[in-house]
Amino acid sequence: MQGREQWATRLGFILAAVGSAVGLGNIWRFSYVLGEGGGFAFLLAYIICIFLIGLPVLLAEITVGRKGQSDAVGSFNKLAPGKWWKLGGILGVLSGTLILSFYGVIAGWVMYYVYSYLTGSAGSVAEGEYGAYFEGFVGSPIAPVFWQVLFMAIVIGVVYFGIKKGIELANRTFMPLLALLVIVLAIYGLTMEGAGEALNFMFAPDFAQLGNMEVWGMAIGQAFFTLSLGMGAMITYASYLPKETKLPSAAGTIVTLDTLFAIFAGLMIFPIVFTFGLDPGDGPGLIFITLPEAFGQWGTGGTIFGLFFFLLVAVAALSSAISLLEVGVSWAMRRFEWSRKKATLTAGIIITAFGVPSALSQGGPLSQEIFGLPFLDLIDTVTDQYTLALGGMITALFVGWGWNKIEVLRETGLQDTTVGALWIWFLRIVAPIGILYIVANNFYNMFL
Numbered sequence: 001m002q003g004r005e006q007w008a009t010r011l012g013f014i015l016a017a018v019g020s021a022v023g024l025g026n027i028w029r030f031s032y033v034l035g036e037g038g039g040f041a042f043l044l045a046y047i048i049c050i051f052l053i054g055l056p057v058l059l060a061e062i063t064v065g066r067k068g069q070s071d072a073v074g075s076f077n078k079l080a081p082g083k084w085w086k087l088g089g090i091l092g093v094l095s096g097t098l099i100l101s102f103y104g105v106i107a108g109w110v111m112y113y114v115y116s117y118l119t120g121s122a123g124s125v126a127e128g129e130y131g132a133y134f135e136g137f138v139g140s141p142i143a144p145v146f147w148q149v150l151f152m153a154i155v156i157g158v159v160y161f162g163i164k165k166g167i168e169l170a171n172r173t174f175m176p177l178l179a180l181l182v183i184v185l186a187i188y189g190l191t192m193e194g195a196g197e198a199l200n201f202m203f204a205p206d207f208a209q210l211g212n213m214e215v216w217g218m219a220i221g222q223a224f225f226t227l228s229l230g231m232g233a234m235i236t237y238a239s240y241l242p243k244e245t246k247l248p249s250a251a252g253t254i255v256t257l258d259t260l261f262a263i264f265a266g267l268m269i270f271p272i273v274f275t276f277g278l279d280p281g282d283g284p285g286l287i288f289i290t291l292p293e294a295f296g297q298w299g300t301g302g303t304i305f306g307l308f309f310f311l312l313v314a315v316a317a318l319s320s321a322i323s324l325l326e327v328g329v330s331w332a333m334r335r336f337e338w339s340r341k342k343a344t345l346t347a348g349i350i351i352t353a354f355g356v357p358s359a360l361s362q363g364g365p366l367s368q369e370i371f372g373l374p375f376l377d378l379i380d381t382v383t384d385q386y387t388l389a390l391g392g393m394i395t396a397l398f399v400g401w402g403w404n405k406i407e408v409l410r411e412t413g414l415q416d417t418t419v420g421a422l423w424i425w426f427l428r429i430v431a432p433i434g435i436l437y438i439v440a441n442n443f444y445n446m447f448l
């Protein structure tokens with residue numbers, strides 16, 4: 001076997017990791033959970049979860065990957081041969097694969113909107129008709145599958161070319177574009193009439209909702225999802241890092257940029273929602289129905305904004321999907337000793353095929369509910385609320401308890417520091433208890 005690939009530069013890794021983190025989660029998911037969670041209260045709970053649980057677990061994943069120099073399962077295997085810790089990696093590969101199956105579907109919807117704003121068809125829907133427009137599209141037996149497959153083909157194409165020439169290059173191109181788009185659109189949002197109300201909604205202190213466990217459940221789910229935790233993505237990306245890279249500052253940069261991006265996304269979306277008197281609590285349809293409705297009422301300016309908005313979302317989704325596919329590809333390359341090309345095509349095709357039932361479950365021919373949920377929502381719920389959190393918890397427990405503390409701290413360069421000592425205790429106690437509590441709560445809300 002030839003040597004494993006590596007990132008060309010540390011910046012390349014950071015951009016790729018930020019590319020993985022910044023995705024549908026920051027725009028589509030963040031905005032609707034923020035809306036449903038009542039704005040400020042959710043934002044506060046979310047930021048607390050990000051710093052108490054997300055950041056420590058992210059650093060743990062990066063440390064496991066860099067030290068292990070292998071895929072999500074292989075890294076655990078190398079650090080703790082023959083132990084059951086590798087279950088964390090197995091859960092990761094499983095979750096990454098499941099998530100990509102439906103992530104590709106939603107990203108396909110986004111690509112369809114880019115196309116429709118480009119051709120003008122999305123801009124000319126009658127007022128009040130965007131709900132029907134969206135449902136007509138996702139309910140059709142062919143269109144959602146077509147766009148899903150097209151999106152996945154691009155993802156497969158990038159991963160096919162490997163770490164430096166595929167993933168790193170793509171992220172170097174996309175990340176500056178994303179930053180530019182979100183900043184310009186957020187500044188524009190802040191000039192709109194509803195900006196004051198939006199700022200109020202996001203930042204005016206309101207602590208009443210903080211007692212609401214559901215808000216916390218949403219916040220921690222969002223923290224995991226948005227930082228790409230619990231599914232081996234960060235372990236896998238970090239495994240292509242050379243030994244010298246400083247890890248804590250990389251983790252800090254990733255968390256900061258991901259959080260800033262989500263806040264900017266809020267600043268671009270909510271002013272529009274309030275300017276046009278729409279409901280921020282509209283749920284998953286927020287960016288596909290509510291926003292287009294606003295763009296429509298706004299006229300030509302709205303069509304242009306809509307085009308750039310969906311382009312931004314599509315690029316963000318692409319860089320995240322790339323990292324999800326790489327989890328399975330990296331695993332298959334080691335496990336079956338396949339070439340990158342063979343692993344990419346095989347994993348890509350299987351995941352795309354598995355996504356088809358999700359694509360057809362939103363009003364299309366496969367809309368029967370399973371356990372009370374359409375197929376896409378079922379996979380989303382199972383991964384978001386359970387497997388991600390459990391995978392992340394195993395990593396936290398492994399780094400906190402299972403792995404030699406001195407070695408862990410040496411690997412991160414945090415030996416003999418207060419930060420290092422704190423970090424270990426967060427991994428040992430705070431993160432696992434927080435995660436368990438929330439998972440139990442999700443379970444209770446769902447079944448009892």
Ligand code: PHE
Nearest residue numbers: 021023024025026226228320
């Ligand atoms: N973090 C991504 C987002 O916010 C989603 C994602 C999860 C990407 C897991 C890769 C791995 O959209």
Ligand code: NA
Nearest residue numbers: 021022025226
């Ligand atoms: Na994110």
